[in-house]
Amino acid sequence: MTKKFSLTPYLFLVPALVAIAIFVVYPIFAVIYYSFTDYSIVTPPVWVGLSNYTWLIHDSTFWLALEHSFIYLLVTPILIVLSVILAIVVNRKLPGIQAFRALFFIPVISGSIAVGIAWRLMLDTNGIINAMLLSVGILKEPMQWLAEPRLTLPFCMALTIWLGVGYYMMIFLAGLQNIPEELYDAALLDGCSSWQKHWYVSIPGLRPQITFVAVISSLAALQVFNEIFTLTGGLGGLLQSGYTVVFYLWQEAFRLEHAGKASAIAMVLLIITLAFSIINIRLLESGTEAD
């Protein structure tokens, strides 16, 4: 057991650890400190104690943003349901199914900014969506889709779902292909219909993937920014209807240069993501124990 001390492992680690120390570890501590200061980036930070946090508690915009971020979590169950169904469908050995799989994956690699801008054009008052709905008679007059506060979040969420469903579908597809064929045969022998077998075999078999997707998609939903930014043209929607925690943070930090207040928002975000991760890891552990 007397292993002589060797520098080698540390030398392998140094480049990555230095980068992570500068760009992740240091920022955590810096943000903690900034959150107790009045800091406009241009002038040095001034210690103000808890006043950024008391400002946050009394700031109705912050609560609105927090509410919106939690509403945004609805994308997670929708994404899971849609992508599981799609995965089951594309798991069938039908002619041309490979082409469909590839097609559904294209939004994943296209990038939320470009796609978001395309959506914004389509949803414009003079856009194709209005033109189509008017021509089939669903609408009588063109709608200002993106100027309707109630619709800002639903449209952003629809964009998130549209962008992500192909990715999660592929994860579930890989999961489905790992479920042994015998389980399906047994289910059929037990009198399951071909739809029932998915309920009794596929869904339980996908449990690890479902948990994984729940974790990553909910963490992404809590931190949504690009969809909000593009669909609202960087303004956060009429009557702040598209303000989420990260959008508000961005607004405070980089539009208004309130680094202190933004840091307090960042701390809240950190605590929420931390809590979420812990809950998710617990779920993950209980899930593997049950198997």
Added chain:
Amino acid sequence: MMQQAQVKNDHARAVLQRTVQNIILYILLTCVGIVTVFPFLWVFFTSFKGPTDAIYSVPPQLIPHDPTFANYIRVWNFLPVGRFFINSIVVTMSVVALNTLFTSLAAYPLAKMKFKGSNAIFYLLLVTYIVPPALTAIPSYILAVRVFHYYDHIQAAIFPYLATVFNIFLLRQAYKGVPDDLIDAGRVDGASELRIWWNIVIPIIRPSLATVAIITFVEQWNNFFWPSLMLPTMTNKTLQVGLVALQGAFVSDSRGTAAGVVMTVVPMIIFFLVLQKQFIRGLTGAVKG
């Protein structure tokens, strides 16, 4: 005879049922396919519409009657699109190369060596994994302005991504699959650890390196939040950041904006279609482990 007829009948029913099912599935697939393709098709056609082709009309016109490259030329002349491309390529390629190198170095001892503090480093990395990028952006912005002085330089879009925890974990998992005997054999032969790593271990984990490279490539090509903070000058912007600038400048010009969207998305789609298998395996294969 009766039984045979019964079996035949059952068989025919099963075939019919299957056909009906498949038709339903194809209808479903086609519907989802249309929803997926439509925005791309629409943007594509719009980008080629001439001044006489309506953007908005009831009933809508999808395909241009008077196709033209004028929108692309207008965008190209108005904004330094060539620079956007070069900047995006430089940033993406630098990050892919350096990040893959740094993370594959760092993951190796975490998987294959016993040393003091390895657990501590592992858990530290685990904790940093969940730190929101929006949080780190605040101090990183201040560092960029005050310490590194690379605000508005292309390096600013590269440096923060030199190492990512996700990739370290992914590669650590890959290294764990490499048999210890191979590494020990190298040690017995007196090879240095660096040589063992490069000559013996790296070739074995090549598929995982490809995974890391692809994930990083897609992430960086589509990265927006941080580069948009760092690159205010037009000629320094990456494609995604430039596209937003374009949208702002071409607010009443759907044709031009559409041309910008097509230019940003098409290279990635072509790349994806060529390397489809690697992309899908790369982006979703990271899940295991």
